[in-house]
Amino acid sequence: MSDRAGHAWQRLTEIGARRTQARALVIEVLAAAPGHLSAADIHRRIASVRPEVNLTTVYRTTSFLVGQGIAHLLEWPGEAMYGLNDHPHVHAVCDRCGAHSEIPAARLDGVLAEARRCGDLGLQPAGMALFGRCHDCT
Amino acid sequence: MSDRAGHAWQRLTEIGARRTQARALVIEVLAAAPGHLSAADIHRRIASVRPEVNLTTVYRTTSFLVGQGIAHLLEWPGEAMYGLNDHPHVHAVCDRCGAHSEIPAARLDGVLAEARRCGDLGLQPAGMALFGRCHDCT
DNA sequence: GATGCAGTTGCAAACTTATGGCAATAAGGG
DNA sequence: CCCTTATTGCCATAAGTTTGCAACTGCATC
Numbered sequence: 001m002s003d004r005a006g007h008a009w010q011r012l013t014e015i016g017a018r019r020t021q022a023r024a025l026v027i028e029v030l031a032a033a034p035g036h037l038s039a040a041d042i043h044r045r046i047a048s049v050r051p052e053v054n055l056t057t058v059y060r061t062t063s064f065l066v067g068q069g070i071a072h073l074l075e076w077p078g079e080a081m082y083g084l085n086d087h088p089h090v091h092a093v094c095d096r097c098g099a100h101s102e103i104p105a106a107r108l109d110g111v112l113a114e115a116r117r118c119g120d121l122g123l124q125p126a127g128m129a130l131f132g133r134c135h136d137c138t
Numbered sequence: 139m140s141d142r143a144g145h146a147w148q149r150l151t152e153i154g155a156r157r158t159q160a161r162a163l164v165i166e167v168l169a170a171a172p173g174h175l176s177a178a179d180i181h182r183r184i185a186s187v188r189p190e191v192n193l194t195t196v197y198r199t200t201s202f203l204v205g206q207g208i209a210h211l212l213e214w215p216g217e218a219m220y221g222l223n224d225h226p227h228v229h230a231v232c233d234r235c236g237a238h239s240e241i242p243a244a245r246l247d248g249v250l251a252e253a254r255r256c257g258d259l260g261l262q263p264a265g266m267a268l269f270g271r272c273h274d275c276t
Numbered sequence: 277g278a279t280g281c282a283g284t285t286g287c288a289a290a291c292t293t294a295t296g297g298c299a300a301t302a303a304g305g306g
Numbered sequence: 307c308c309c310t311t312a313t314t315g316c317c318a319t320a321a322g323t324t325t326g327c328a329a330c331t332g333c334a335t336c
Contacts, residue, residue: 018331056324075215216323
């Protein structure tokens with residue numbers, strides 16, 4: 001099991017969640033992905049190993065992981081993307097064409113600190129997205 | 139007509155767009171709203187005055203406004219929210235309960251400058267959203 | 277190792293948001 | 307006032323996500 005998956009399981013064990021096959025597969029797939037995956041992506045990757053796992057289960061599992069703070073959800077035009085909560089990141093989404101890119105967020109802390117100075121955030125930030133016009137659409 | 143709506147119409151006039159009733163209503167509703175509205179919100183508010191305006195038209199109009207750089211789109215869990223492009227803002231969205239708040243963004247420029255230092259943004263930022271856990275869900 | 281409960285899952289159907297086709301309408305120039 | 311064409315309304319449809327319910331399985335207990 002990868003480090004990333006191990007970290008997720010640690011949390012799940014803490015809260016007494018069952019170690020089911022479906023959860024193991026979803027976590028494994030998320031841990032193996034460098035970026036974010038949609039529910040359909042996750043389902044597709046799991047299907048190559050175990051086709052009987054239902055898409056509904058993927059939705060329920062990801063929701064569960066997000067609810068437990070193990071994963072996070074990123075709204076995307078047309079679908080939601082999921083990722084494990086172990087590396088800070090910033091996404092840039094173009095208002096016009098929907099193009100998206102992940103920004104290397106080595107200094108995300110600085111950004112969040114700056115954002116925090118704008119006022120009470122009202123939340124513990126885990127991720128960030130920027131909206132605007134990409135170079136092609138300017 | 140409000141200032142905000144006037145600004146939008148100025149842009150529309152520049153590009154030679156027709157001053158239709160549906161567009162006027164969508165812009166008026168967006169201009170009157172302090173925050174962001176979903177297509178359904180806009181449609182509902184218009185309906186109280188002019189029920190014959192179709193939801194499809196609201197979608198097409200908002201897409202048009204976003205495409206022209208007059209409005210912007212914010213992905214939200216389950217739906218897209220629209221707002222006019224006349225005041226910089228930062229949104230905070232809770233991963234878990236979906237609670238959202240608009241952060242007074244007097245210093246958004248500083249945040250964006252900081253974000254830009256994280257790497258090539260690949261876009262001209264107009265808005266920003268933060269994802270994480272709100273106080274109630276921590 | 278067998279048993280029982282509660283948490284999970286699979287399947288099918290329903291819901292919601294959003295889009296596309298096409299005919300009817302209306303804005304704005306002539 | 308007429309004409310052209312952008313725009314709209316209505317319908318059908320797509321895609322993503324959720325829900326209801328019966329069946330199943332992890333895990334604690336016996």
